[in-house]
Amino acid sequence: xxxxxxxxxxxxxxxxxxxxxxxxxxxxxxxxxxxxxxxxxxxxxxxxxxxxxxxxxxxxxxxxxxxxxxxxxxxxxxxxxxxxxxxxxxxxxxxxxxxxxxxxxxxxxxxxxxxxxxxxxxxxxxxxxxxxxxxxxxxxxxxxxxxxxxxxxxxxxxxxxxxxxxxxxxxxxxxxxxxxxxxxxxxxxxxxxxxxxxxxxxxxxxxxxxxxxxxxxxxxxxxxxxxxxxxxxxxxxxxxxxxx
Numbered sequence: 001x002x003x004x005x006x007x008x009x010x011x012x013x014x015x016x017x018x019x020x021x022x023x024x025x026x027x028x029x030x031x032x033x034x035x036x037x038x039x040x041x042x043x044x045x046x047x048x049x050x051x052x053x054x055x056x057x058x059x060x061x062x063x064x065x066x067x068x069x070x071x072x073x074x075x076x077x078x079x080x081x082x083x084x085x086x087x088x089x090x091x092x093x094x095x096x097x098x099x100x101x102x103x104x105x106x107x108x109x110x111x112x113x114x115x116x117x118x119x120x121x122x123x124x125x126x127x128x129x130x131x132x133x134x135x136x137x138x139x140x141x142x143x144x145x146x147x148x149x150x151x152x153x154x155x156x157x158x159x160x161x162x163x164x165x166x167x168x169x170x171x172x173x174x175x176x177x178x179x180x181x182x183x184x185x186x187x188x189x190x191x192x193x194x195x196x197x198x199x200x201x202x203x204x205x206x207x208x209x210x211x212x213x214x215x216x217x218x219x220x221x222x223x224x225x226x227x228x229x230x231x232x233x234x235x236x237x238x239x240x241x242x243x244x
Contacts, residue, residue, distance in 0.1 A: 023061060024189045031068055031191035032227060034076055039069035039085075056099040063092035063109055068191060070116045083120055089113045104139035108149035111135035115156055125164070132156065147181035150174050151196050158203055168206050175200035179216075187223060194220055194227060201234060210242040 023042050030038035043065040050058040066089035073082035093110045100106055114128040114135075132152075139149040154174035160166030179200055182193040197220040204213035217235040220227055 021189075023065075027065055027068055028189040028191045030072065031194070032224065034072040036069060036072055036076070036078075036081065039065055039072060043069070043088075056096055059092050059096040059099075060103070060106060060109070063089050063096060063113075066092065067109060067113055067116070070113075071195070074119070079120060082116070086113060086117050086120065090117075102142055104143040104146040105148050107135045107139040107142075108146055108152055111139070112148070112152040112155070115152060115159070119159065129160075129164075145181050145184065147178045147185065147196070148192065150178035150181060151192065151199070154178055154196075154203070155199055158199060168203055172200065172203040172207060172209075175203055194224055197223070198230065198234065201230075201238070205234075205238050205241065210238050213238045214242065 023046055026038060026042035026045075029035065030042065043062055046058050046062045046065065049055070050062065066085045069085045070082050070089065073079065073085060090110070090113050093106060093113060097103065097106045097110065111132040114124075114132040118125045118128050118132075133156075136149050136153055136156075139146050151174075154171045154177075157165075157167050157174060158171035175196055178196045179193075182190065182196055185193075187193050197216050201213045201216035201220070204210070204216060214235065217230050217238060220230045221235070225231075
């Protein structure tokens with residue numbers, strides 16, 4: 001590779017990195033505010049970037065955005081829109097995995113999308129549940145430091161009825177493992193790390209471990225002081241439970 005070509009490649013990598021960083025900031029704000037137009041805007045920007053570059057990494061980022069938007073739809077109780085985002089997230093993740101079939105994060109993301117689809121229509125659990133579990137096992141086998149895989153193992157254990165193998169204790173364990181793994185990575189504008197803290201705190205709360213729940217919620221506010229869901233709802237509820 002000659003010097004000019006090497007310089008061009010390095011420049012393109014720098015531009016792509018800066019571009020995706022800006023998108024991550026938009027995702028972060030969209031998550032904090034449950035702002036569907038903001039999710040849409042960031043996803044559209046990435047889609048245009050993918051059309052121009054065919055960079056498979058952008059496919060994964062698009063899928064992550066669509067996945068994040070599903071959560072906002074749940075918060076806003078817009079199930080029809082949630083279903084649309086779930087289909088979009090699945091489509092882009094499958095396209096990504098066609099190119100990067102052994103990517104643990106891609107497998108973990110697809111597992112989480114299947115979990116959301118089960119949440120939208122529980123009858124799908126019989127078909128998608130085993131697929132999701134297999135994908136998570138594959139992801140952790142490839143890379144045991146895949147935080148997203150442990151996050152989804154935790155939320156699955158939290159949301160699955162006990163009769164079907166769910167367990168709040170297991171949820172807390174997996175989510176704590178996800179937290180530890182995310183803390184080894186870049187945390188600025190990392191909405192998935194904040195989401196992990198939310199579910200970990202809720203797990204502790206549900207187990208009656210209010211001191212631990214409060215500690216986790218306060219950690220979330222250290223990371224993001226303007227996180228309204230934690231600041232005005234989850235933390236006060238835990239503090240009230242403590243006092244009673």
